[in-house]
Amino acid sequence: MQKIEQGFFIRTDQGEFQTRKLLIATGLKEELPEITGVVEHYGKSIFYCPYCDGWELRDRPLIVVSDQPGIYHFAKLLYNWSRDLMVCTNGKSVLTEEEKQELNAKNILVSEQMVQSFNGIDGQLEEVKFIDGTRIKRTGGFIIPKWFPQLDFLKSINYKKNDKTAVLTDAMGKSTIPGLFAAGEATTGGPTQLIVAAASGSVVATSINLELTEEQFYFK
Numbered sequence: 001m002q003k004i005e006q007g008f009f010i011r012t013d014q015g016e017f018q019t020r021k022l023l024i025a026t027g028l029k030e031e032l033p034e035i036t037g038v039v040e041h042y043g044k045s046i047f048y049c050p051y052c053d054g055w056e057l058r059d060r061p062l063i064v065v066s067d068q069p070g071i072y073h074f075a076k077l078l079y080n081w082s083r084d085l086m087v088c089t090n091g092k093s094v095l096t097e098e099e100k101q102e103l104n105a106k107n108i109l110v111s112e113q114m115v116q117s118f119n120g121i122d123g124q125l126e127e128v129k130f131i132d133g134t135r136i137k138r139t140g141g142f143i144i145p146k147w148f149p150q151l152d153f154l155k156s157i158n159y160k161k162n163d164k165t166a167v168l169t170d171a172m173g174k175s176t177i178p179g180l181f182a183a184g185e186a187t188t189g190g191p192t193q194l195i196v197a198a199a200s201g202s203v204v205a206t207s208i209n210l211e212l213t214e215e216q217f218y219f220k
């Protein structure tokens with residue numbers, strides 16, 4: 001990918017292209033916890049977003065596994081969907097004593113053990129096995145992945161990033177480089193939802209079309 005006078009030069013595995021405007025919509029890549037079985041269950045019975053998948057997993061025996069302090073807040077979100085809940089910090093001490101007491105008072109199970117594996121069939125979780133060999137029956141789970149924008153291919157272009165290392169844009173999707181636009185999670189650096197990303201794409205498409213229209217109208 002290169003900035004050229006007329007716009008951008010792009011080399012892909014499907015050929016080379018030259019374009020006046022470029023829209024980056026490469027979303028995010030998530031890093032999942034290193035737990036056996038997580039990949040097989042992710043997106044089927046283990047998710048990251050209670051707003052997206054809480055309804056489908058409602059009233060089931062659930063587990064949330066994360067070694068990040070955000071797990072306490074996450075537990076409160078999941079408590080809206082199921083009262084049969086285990087909070088597991090996967091070998092780390094990220095909950096305060098007060099938080100543990102609050103969770104216990106709601107009959108939410110708390111474990112600081114490391115998870116060895118998520119076990120199930122065809123991506124449908126049946127049990128969680130801990131490193132000490134104990135197991136608990138769970139049919140749904142949540143994890144908190146780490147998220148990264150996928151922007152390595154833009155390295156040669158000196159655009160500005162925001163504090164989440166995503167593309168910094170204005171409300172119309174314009175980056176700090178003329179002609180370079182971005183939409184969706186490539187601009188947030190953190191997870192959103194389909195409708196949010198799609199709405200962003202719609203706004204930015206309009207913005208690109210406006211620029212092209214203006215440039216073409218006066219083109220001699």
Ligand SMILES: Cc1cc2nc3c(=O)[nH]c(=O)nc-3n(C[C@H](O)[C@H](O)[C@H](O)COP(=O)(O)OP(=O)(O)OC[C@H]3O[C@@H](n4cnc5c(N)ncnc54)[C@H](O)[C@@H]3O)c2cc1C
Pocket residue numbers: 025026027028042043047048049052053150153183184185186191192193194195197198
């Ligand atoms: C397991 C899971 C469940 C979800 N459930 C829901 C849900 O129920 N409801 C909801 O609203 N949202 C849900 N989401 C979130 C939703 O998927 C995202 O918010 C949305 O897809 C973000 O859109 P985007 O266009 O920004 O990025 P994406 O949809 O991630 O699109 C980016 C695209 O760019 C491609 N790409 C990346 N790098 C390159 C490259 N170098 N060259 C070419 N192509 C590239 C990727 O392959 C991908 O196709 C879920 C997400 C996950 C992971």
